[in-house]
Amino acid sequence: MKDQTFDIIVIGAGVSGPIIAHHAVSQGKSCLILEAGKFFYTQTFPRKEIDANSQLYWGGGIELNHNASLAVLRPKVVGGGSIVNQALLDRFDDIALEDFTKDSGVSFFNPSSMKPWYDKSEAGLSVQKISPEYQNQNARIFSEGLASLGYQFSPLTRAQKNCQSLAGNDCINCLSGCSINSKQSSLVTYLRKAFAQGLKIYSEFEVSHIKTGELIQIFGTNKKGEHLSFKAKKLVLASGAIGNSKILLNSGFKNKIPALGEFFYTHPQYMILAEFNKEIHSHEGPLQTYKSDEPYFRKNGFKLENVFAPPVAISMLLPSIGSSFMKSMNNISKMASIEVAIRDTEPGAIRAKANKQFVIYKKLNQEDLKRKKMGFEIIHKIFHAQNAQKITEGSLGIALHLMGGCRIGTEYNKSVVTPDFNLQGHQNIFIADSSIFPNAPGINPSFTIMALSHMACSRIIP
């Protein structure tokens, strides 16, 4: 096992890594994925919230930003975000691509250059539009509310195969991994194909740092705490905005690449809960059905989604204790929820502290707060229009679109990754995941991560 050498090593088995790993093994290369999380599948995903939170995320559930105002949800599991997300697929619009171009100077951020890669991503998955036929009461409140206020909305597009809605499957379950292999996570798409072609994975292996050279050496520890190292001709960092930044900071790259860890964005999300005097059962059927599709919202930098969460998460949003808290929780089946996701403009940063500790600096500036406020006002209006009895603004911001830190760009000082997906100054290290995003697009990132990863494949293995 000592110092085994592979053609390609990929750090992170989330959305990006498996696409590149699959390409590598299909080209006859030897490839190993190192993944800090556990390897679960349908039958073994932890189902109770106590176990799902602690076993599927870093930090034993959540990590916090520097002032504990944002709960950072960072998946730690084979399949990464694609295991725990809602699998929403959205191509970037002109606004997002133009802003990416503006901040990066990279030429391919335009609809015609991106299209073949989006198409390729779509071809690798089963993609379905969620049928309004199975919408639950939560979705109905959302859509009717938006309609009554004259705002546009549209059904969500989701990476799914057969959610068995007709059989009464409740998709809230899939927040801790889909139990029917409907959700098109990396596990059931690229990893499965790649394993069949000889891909190796080392799960529960946490990479600490890398050492560059003709062969790149990767150091880390397995779950027994054994210190191991692997060597690779080429290395792909695919452990997300925080993961990639941490590994590179730990490996001493900050001196050479000053933008490392900077320009960090999260699309901060805030849920608002509304209690009604009738049963809503927001947990039933498809968890989400619609998104706001309103140019006015887009222009003002926010979007709304109809969402819900399991009881522990709901309980943590309620700013009360004792019997008033219990009264609200007792009404959980009469609760609806809408969330606002902000297209954040204030760049955060991931910075090293002493003792290999890290801080996630992330705050909202005046513009971001304005966006949040506008979103809140509209959600209040929707709930009022639907006769909600009590409206509660969630007390905690949630950060789960973790982007940037290894920004792509043409300018040396403002970027970490070149337009060829190379780490600056290193022809044999590549990054193509959300960490290269130059700013917050305001659109769910996972489909674009897939497209960029496909694009990067041909540069990594020409």
Place this chain on the structure above:
Amino acid sequence: MTIHPRALKAISKIGEVSIPRFSNLPSFSEANLLEHTHRMIDYMPSKDWQDLQNVLIILSYCPKIIISFLLRIIQRHHFFPDLIGSLLRQLNLGLNGIVRTLYFSDIDKDGIIYSELKWKTQNSTIDEDIQMQNFIQNNDLNSHLHDLEQPTISLQERVLCLKNLKEIILHDQEKIMNEIQRATKKSRSDALLGDIFPLLDHLTYLIHNSEKKLAPHKVKTPLAMMGKSSWYTLEPLGTILIISPWNYPFYQAIAPISTSFITGNATIYKPSEHTPLQGLIEGLLEKAGIAKNWFKVVYGDGEVAQKLIDSQPSKIFFTGSVATGKKILAQAAPMLIPVELELGGKDPMIVCGDVDLNRAAKGAIWGAATNSGQSCTSVEKLIIEKNIYESFKKILIEEANKITIGTDRDGSCDMGPMIHEAQVSVVAKHLEDAINKGAKQLTGFSWDKKSCTVPLIILENITSDMLLYSEETFGPLLPLYSFENDHEAIFYANDSEFGLSASIWSQDLKRANFIASQIKTGNISINNVMLSEGNHYLPFGGTKKSGMGRFKSHFGLESFSNIKSYLQDKNSKKIEGHWYPYNPEKFKLMQKMTQGLYGKGIKSFFKFAVNGIRLENKAQKTN
């Protein structure tokens, strides 16, 4: 990770304040969820938990009204400046996070908390699951680590597990004895005295001594190393492979497993294929809180053992025959796997003419017949002083004829039938060979040389060409020898390739101790039989072909440990006198210093000190 009892108390208090009984929902304490706390804590970064635990410990001393006040304040974090607000938000996530996660996770199988929110899920197809299981097995380098790992809990918690285990064994002893008897046919009393009792004794030793014996040991640091400190620690070796015999299938399983566990090792245990006690050991260990992936019981024969050795455990602990011991040592040698061997014996009992005949005879009978002679420390040579030989023999025959044989359930039988047919034929062979070569059989005439029900057979007129003179019988044969002076007794005792244990009987303790000192063996009982192995504060093991290594006592703990030595110096600018560069001047100083340090008298010490200081000064300057 460990959870301080006071932290649990605080969680309980916070739960009562934050989650009172409401309508038909139970309160936090009524839901009785504290035992699940570790399901969260185990996955938290240890520093985060330590910080939170410290807060909890403080809160556990606060009255509920203060906790209620604090919980209300932290909900109003946005009224405070960012620095305090940040602290309050962290407290909120920590304190409310724990109680709300416990309460609302719907841990209870029946969903008492939110039954109306229980969601419906369909199942995946079996083909897909099998495919994924195969990928985990074949493609994940982590999967080979999955089935077995070293205990992740602290020594204190490991001790707690052994306490549980002891209680469970004490409580379930009837059931366990039934299982032992089903596998071995031994008498109820042999099951109790040979398996249950010594095991409880072994566990008691570990429970009371492990924390002290496994703690770091500070040792002296010599004068020449002034200013430095030294200690050693006992750390786990990794994975211990235990291969056990069929004679004490319960004791020989849990005794070494518990030692391996308490020293922090992962354990692979292979019982004899003749007495597997299928499922019993795993069940008891798991019930005691020893997690499934900290040990593995592998059933099978020698071939299975060979495969286990090939998997390169950190150490092999084998109890059994010399022949198998040699094979194991040979297989382990090229892989440099350390092996501890507890092999056979041909244990002598020397009876001097001054003893109480009745007591010594009863001791001899028990020593030869207990567990039907199937003990490595059974008496297989009874060496009697000539002046009492005839009268002693008479009592022996009387006592032997009183022995009752059978697999009883109430303690009414002395001996059980023998366990293993192959061993019965060894006994028959030894008996026949001895008779053919002129030995005289004194008891046990009823035996047909085939049946497993072998009585105690006493023989005399033994000569050195007989098989039973040199080979281990491992059955109830008791050959008698007579001696005229002590040298003759010592010769008979030592004239064997074995050296496991021996017993010497004499009123004259000086004489007994002299004889004992001359016997090449690992264990001695004086004026008693098979008793030295009964004290778990004494090490146990053999010399010559009876094995290598020591089990039990702190030697047993050490033999399952990596003993790691530490020498600690301060970080300073000081250059050591004995480091490069060497030169004639420094050489002279070092020579004088050496003479001073190891010479005699105060003058020498002075010489050492002066030259030591000179050497040090020199070393700093040449830098």
